[in-house]
Amino acid sequence: MRHSYKNYFFPILAVFLFTTCRVSRQATFINPADKKILSEGRVAIKQNDAAEIYWPGSGFVLKFKGSSVNALLKDERGYNYFNVEIDGKLNNVIKIDTVKKIYTLAEGLSNTVHTLEIIKRADWYRGKTWFYGFELPNGSGVLDVTGKKRMIEFYGNSITVGAAVEDNNGDNGDSIYTNNFKSYAFLTARHFNAHYSCIASSGIGLMVSWGSLIMPEIYDRLNPDDSSSKWDFSKATPGIVVINLFQNDCGLVTLSDHPQFKRRFGDKAPSEDSIINAYSNFVQNIRSRYPDANIICVLGSMDAVKPGSPWPGYIEKAVASLNDKKVFTHFFSYSNLPGHPKKQDQIQMAEELIWFIEQHIKW
DSSP: OOOOOOOOOOGGGGGGOOEESSOOTTEEEEOTTOTTSEEESSEEOOTTSOEEEOSTTOEEEEEEEESOEEEEEEESSSOOEEEEEETTEEEEEEEOOSSOEEEEEEOSOOSEEEEEEEEEOSOGGGOOEEEEEEEEETTOEEEOOOOOSEEEEEEESHHHHTTTTTOTTSOOOSGGGOOGGGSHHHHHHHHTTEEEEEEEOTTOOSSOOSSSOOHHHHTTBSSTTOTTOBOOGGGOOOSEEEEEOOHHHHHHTTOTTSHHHHHHHTTSOOOHHHHHHHHHHHHHHHHHHOTTOEEEEEEOSSGGGSTTOSHHHHHHHHHHHHTOTTEEEEEOOOOOOSSSOOHHHHHHHHHHHHHHHHHHOOO
């Protein structure tokens, strides 16, 4: 789970990137505040201004009739990649520049009705992306996007982000190898045709993280990098919340010389009671935001769930102390991998979670 924060430019996906420098005069421009555009995840939508995209799995959905579509975008740091899906299939992958540009999302389509999704692949700390809107050729039509009836929200670390899921030769967490579309979280939400919110960050824990922030400090933020930016939980209400945390705590509580250990614990590791209380407190925070949601406390599939690990037991005790019939536990099978879960491992996790939901939850 420990993660390098260095970023490098990889030209591998350059073949997918198409840009021009200005909006065409023979085009219709659709602002992100337009009610016909659907946002996914926590994004800041500002009237007559750019929307800001922060979290993995966040972005916009457009339903249109036409043969092509562009978007006007700008990135804070130039490390973010976005998946572009047309009618549920990957059409394009674009890397966003720090210069405001028009990007060709799709062209040469049949002149019929299509649904487009543009979704951020990687962690919030790669920087935010400004989305100014979609550009369609004159004569194209924009239709209302049919809203989904269900929603799942995830709180997690790099496993939930999908870090290194596309690095088949190692465990490099750089943004080119990260793809939230291939995480168990995204796959589960898509299976249920549910709205998707992913509040996840590589290296994060509940009590201690590899970086400076822990999940209780950012779970309620719109912009995770701004302590004053608070999310309005009334905007979207999930039927299911999935919490997959403690993997990083598991490793860090044994590293007494690590600066974050010293910052959070001083010179003594937390007791079992402290660990259990920290978890139960976080679940209660989520419950206070969503009084009627089903909450599934999961863990895995890395070494926090290896045979003999006490961490699943901590979660079970925390959940039992809540006496809440709508809070569940489920532990993913131990993957026994040297690094992060890859595509097939994430698929297996999704299949396990889907099965659990279908067996235990009515929503």
